[in-house]
Amino acid sequence: MKKCPNAQYCGGCSYQGIAYDKQLKIKQERIEELLSGFGNVSKIIGCKQPLNYRNKVQFSFGYDEDHKVISGYYLPKSHMIVPVKECMIADEKINQIYASIRKIINRLHISIFDERVMKGCLRHLVIHGTSLGEYMVVLVSGSATLHKKEEFVKEILKYNPEVKTIIHNINNKRTSTILGSRNTVLYGKGYITDELCGLSFRISASSFYQVNRFQTSVLYETAIKAAALTGNETLIDAYCGTGTIGLVAANSAKKVFGVESNASAVKDAKLNMKLNQIENAQFILEDAGKYMDDLAKRKTHIDVLIMDPPRAGSDQRFLKSLIEMAPAKVVYVSCNPVTLKRDLQFLNRYYDVKMIQPVDMFPFTDHIETVCSLYHR
Ligand SMILES: C[S@@+](CC[C@H](N)C(=O)[O-])C[C@H]1O[C@@H](n2cnc3c(N)ncnc32)[C@H](O)[C@@H]1O
Numbered sequence: 397m398k399k400c401p402n403a404q405y406c407g408g409c410s411y412q413g414i415a416y417d418k419q420l421k422i423k424q425e426r427i428e429e430l431l432s433g434f435g436n437v438s439k440i441i442g443c444k445q446p447l448n449y450r451n452k453v454q455f456s457f458g459y460d461e462d463h464k465v466i467s468g469y470y471l472p473k474s475h476m477i478v479p480v481k482e483c484m485i486a487d488e489k490i491n492q493i494y495a496s497i498r499k500i501i502n503r504l505h506i507s508i509f510d511e512r513v514m515k516g517c518l519r520h521l522v523i524h525g526t527s528l529g530e531y532m533v534v535l536v537s538g539s540a541t542l543h544k545k546e547e548f549v550k551e552i553l554k555y556n557p558e559v560k561t562i563i564h565n566i567n568n569k570r571t572s573t574i575l576g577s578r579n580t581v582l583y584g585k586g587y588i589t590d591e592l593c594g595l596s597f598r599i600s601a602s603s604f605y606q607v608n609r610f611q612t613s614v615l616y617e618t619a620i621k622a623a624a625l626t627g628n629e630t631l632i633d634a635y636c637g638t639g640t641i642g643l644v645a646a647n648s649a650k651k652v653f654g655v656e657s658n659a660s661a662v663k664d665a666k667l668n669m670k671l672n673q674i675e676n677a678q679f680i681l682e683d684a685g686k687y688m689d690d691l692a693k694r695k696t697h698i699d700v701l702i703m704d705p706p707r708a709g710s711d712q713r714f715l716k717s718l719i720e721m722a723p724a725k726v727v728y729v730s731c732n733p734v735t736l737k738r739d740l741q742f743l744n745r746y747y748d749v750k751m752i753q754p755v756d757m758f759p760f761t762d763h764i765e766t767v768c769s770l771y772h773r
Pocket of ligand 1: 641661683684707
């Protein structure tokens with residue numbers, strides 16, 4: 397397998413130079429080491445295409461020591477930009493659009509943001525793509541206005557017809573977060589559409605969406621199969637993002653409640669429900685722990701809980717309310733096996749862990765996704 401030319405400097409793919417089979421073996425061993433105390437760990441499901449799988453990439457812009465414009469990735473845990481011209485795990489079209497935008501920036505002399513003095517304009521570029529071949533470009537500026545806005549947008553569209561929408565996002569804070577809170581649509585509808593598990597989903601700039609274009613349907617199918625739905629269940633999709641898991645499961649459940657704390661994602665989830673003509677789902681903008689606590693206080697009955705928390709895992713309020721409500725089945729989708737282990741230790745007092753299924757969503761990196769199913773004793 398070819399080695400990435402950025403491997404030595406970039407730090408993004410820690411499994412560079414390791415054959416894909418070996419990467420899977422390492423991940424399997426890591427999950428066994430952490431989780432085999434709870435039950436049997438199934439063989440990891442590898443990604444059918446471990447290269448060019450990312451449907452979202454964030455590039456940062458700045459200056460090198462000679463004040464020459466550079467762009468690429470931040471070195472992990474730093475604000476040093478490692479120049480990257482092409483990323484081996486990014487969707488090929490994303491690499492092409494990135495190259496084209498770099499040329500345009502040079503040609504138009506677009507002002508670049510300098511983090512050291514917090515001055516200038518273009519700070520980051522985020523590119524999203526979907527299975528339908530639609531692409532979204534998010535231009536993140538450190539300034540309130542976008543330098544040469546009309547010309548910039550015109551040129552991006554001229555050379556990249558697959559770009560269906562362009563967003564201007566303002567991020568003028570000293571922060572490691574890429575996006576600021578304000579988005580303005582410069583071109584198109586402000587979102588792009590993906591097809592996944594037979595449904596359509598809209599993707600907007602500020603909502604979470606799974607990044608592996610080949611493996612997300614495998615992850616969702618694994619999670620929903622683990623829930624073993626019969627059509628009669630009341631199901632909660634906790635940390636639901638744009639409602640993807642809940643909406644795919646809705647066809648096999650009686651009623652789905654999705655809860656999510658990001659307003660943009662909840663708005664997308666509601667629109668996704670309409671887009672797919674699904675009538676038995678409802679999405680709530682709320683902290684998942686608070687929502688579960690309220691349900692537990694009202695002694696609400698739920699049959700199945702699917703939870704997909706961020707890397708930090710769930711909090712005590714969420715887990716305690718879960719125990720109080722005691723759904724017969726819990727499916728835990730986790731992107732961090734360390735917090736998964738911590739949360740399973742708590743849940744294991746009341747639940748048996750029936751399935752531990754690692755799914756490789758992030759080839760060439762050390763990140764591991766795991767789906768666990770738990771049955772109430
Ligand atoms: C790993 S993502 C999963 C999203 C979705 N299940 C999917 O597959 O696209 C985690 C989601 O949890 C949301 N989140 C983070 N903390 C939360 C909280 N305390 N309450 C509710 N949602 C939260 C994030 O905004 C994000 O959308």
